[in-house]
Amino acid sequence: MSVLQVSELTKRFGKFTALNGINLEVREGEVFGFIGPNGAGKSTTIRILLGILKATAGEAKIFGKDAWADAVEIHKRISYVPGDVNLWPNLTGGEVIDLFVKLRGGNNTNRREELIKRFDLDPSKKCRTYSKGNRQKVALVAAFSSDADLYILDEPTSGLDPLMEQVFQQCVMEQKQSGKSILLSSHILSEVEKLCDRVGIIRQGKIIETGTLSELRHLTRINLLVKTKEQITDLHVLKGIHEIDEREGVLSFQVDTEELDVVMKHISQFGVVKLESTPPTLEDLFMRHYEGKAGAGGRS
The missing domain is CATH 3.40.50.300 (P-loop containing nucleotide triphosphate hydrolases)
Structure with a gap:
């Protein structure tokens, strides 16, 4: 009601x-x-x-x-x-x-x-x-x-x-x-x-x-941290991958929720040693809506 x-x-x-x-x-x-x-x-x-x-x-x-x-x-x-x-x-x-x-x-x-x-x-x-x-x-x-x-x-x-x-x-x-x-x-x-x-x-x-929040999270990305036995190749050519960064053999990147299945299949070929995933926060969601869209403010 x-x-x-x-x-x-x-x-x-x-x-x-x-x-x-x-x-x-x-x-x-x-x-x-x-x-x-x-x-x-x-x-x-x-x-x-x-x-x-x-x-x-x-x-x-x-x-x-x-x-x-x-x-x-x-x-x-x-x-x-x-x-x-x-x-x-x-x-x-x-x-x-x-x-x-x-x-x-x-x-x-x-x-x-x-x-x-x-x-x-x-x-x-x-x-x-x-x-x-x-x-x-x-x-x-x-x-x-x-x-x-x-x-x-x-x-x-x-x-x-x-x-x-x-x-x-x-x-x-x-x-x-x-x-x-x-x-x-x-x-x-x-x-x-x-x-x-x-x-x-x-x-x-x-x-x-x-x-x-769960409905809105489908519109956004998941943060992944991955360590593999072999170096992952061709990650950047997959759809829905963003902000790839590598430090001390650990790869961090974001993946669009709808592309997660394809990405997981790809990285599993390289022998996953460590995998951490964190759901997007409301802040991630919010910033994604506002990135590059901020207009002139008015009254609140």
């Missing part, structure tokens, strides 16, 4: 087209990764979903309701964390968390206390004294203390140290296990890879690829 549905969404700012007919779907109980470089259109999409911006054309629906017309109703069931959190300077972190939780009608103090401890946050300090990382923690504690059905997280770990990133990842998995849906926009590709069921890649206002 779809929790969030975006169809042919377009947003123009004057003559500049920030979003050009994008389609997105987040299903119930899934973590959907939304990735792309700065200026690709991620934040513009999220602002439309939050009812902050009105789309020029197309539609954005959350829980079957219109993101612009029914924004107030929708906000009762969503939690949002931006990448740059601004807080009231004279309130303490604890007061801000309480305010956000009460706005959503929640009152789970045990959950709040547990999250404050896990994120190692001092809630008694005034917000003006907080670092960027601590401001981010306040927003995350407030978001995960609320009983939302959909979490919209836009670069949520910006400013967090690796230990706190791990805590964040655990919180996301807990929400997923309890059937909640999460839209995660992030440039930390290893984070997306760990957490997301499906991924959408956006470039210059268009979704250029959507699918599970």
Whole structure:
């Protein structure tokens, strides 16, 4: 079942087209990764979903309701964390968390206390004294203390140290296990890879690829390290071979997934002594889509 549905969404700012007919779907109980470089259109999409911006054309629906017309109703069931959190300077972190939780009608103090401890946050300090990382923690504690059905997280770990990133990842998995849906926009590709069921890649206002990581990996290359008894010949003439490099008798290269069978048959003739294969990372996938395609950036 779809929790969030975006169809042919377009947003123009004057003559500049920030979003050009994008389609997105987040299903119930899934973590959907939304990735792309700065200026690709991620934040513009999220602002439309939050009812902050009105789309020029197309539609954005959350829980079957219109993101612009029914924004107030929708906000009762969503939690949002931006990448740059601004807080009231004279309130303490604890007061801000309480305010956000009460706005959503929640009152789970045990959950709040547990999250404050896990994120190692001092809630008694005034917000003006907080670092960027601590401001981010306040927003995350407030978001995960609320009983939302959909979490919209836009670069949520910006400013967090690796230990706190791990805590964040655990919180996301807990929400997923309890059937909640999460839209995660992030440039930390290893984070997306760990957490997301499906991924959408956006470039210059268009979704250029959507699918599970295993589906997307079929479109890319596998990294191979090979050592053989005899020297491998004619490797470069095979289809789908890239970036051949040899060091101390060990050959490393990339091979297109669909050509792997032919390549393995070829190298096995030379007496394989050592063979290591690593699947492409999301970063490999992402870079392949962007290599030589980077255009002028615009609004994000």
